[in-house]
Amino acid sequence: GAGVSQSPSNKVTEKGKDVELRCDPISGHTALYWYRQSLGQGLEFLIYFQGNSAPDKSGLPSDRFSAERTGGSVSTLTIQRTQQEDSAVYLCASSLVLPYEQYFGPGTRLTVT
């Protein structure tokens, strides 16, 4: 079946611009997660959504970062007023039940110039 998809695969933006990253989870998965992976580093948790519960935003690094999940499916991660330190690969994952068996998308590589 279809896995997790993310778009765009690559995004280059100028410092100060806003960007939106999209994630389409596996159909039927109630939990959706966003992670950030800087060059050569591990995965940094940003936010997760679980069903209709309030999202856990505890990993968002600043108030420039926000995310929403519409209709319990597609999610959008928005970064406002991008900074060079926001350059990283942003990964989305989904699972049937938090936090087990998370399946990752291919990621969006964000470059802020």
Next chain:
Amino acid sequence: GENVEQHPSTLSVQEGDSAVIKCTYSDSASNYFPWYKQELGKGPQLIIDIRSNVGEKKDQRIAVTLNKTAKHFSLHITETQPEDSAVYFCAASIPGNTPLVFGKGTRLSVIA
């Protein structure tokens, strides 16, 4: 909160040899321990996981062992092949609505 340490950061083995990657965790309440393989330019892929009620789990050439007393778990790959070359991440999670905490990864190179 939970903290996960992973060693070694890099590992080179000859094709056919075994590879072992170790992780330690800090929170004794952790009960779920997955391992991910990440190839260049791709997202992490779940390869095996274990829950705290089990001490060992195998899937073909891959096995994971868990020592709850010592708070560490290990990934064992036998009969390594060049296609096993990748970055491997361990992770841990405590019960409840909490996210996974990942180790910093191990770059495994299998030399033909």
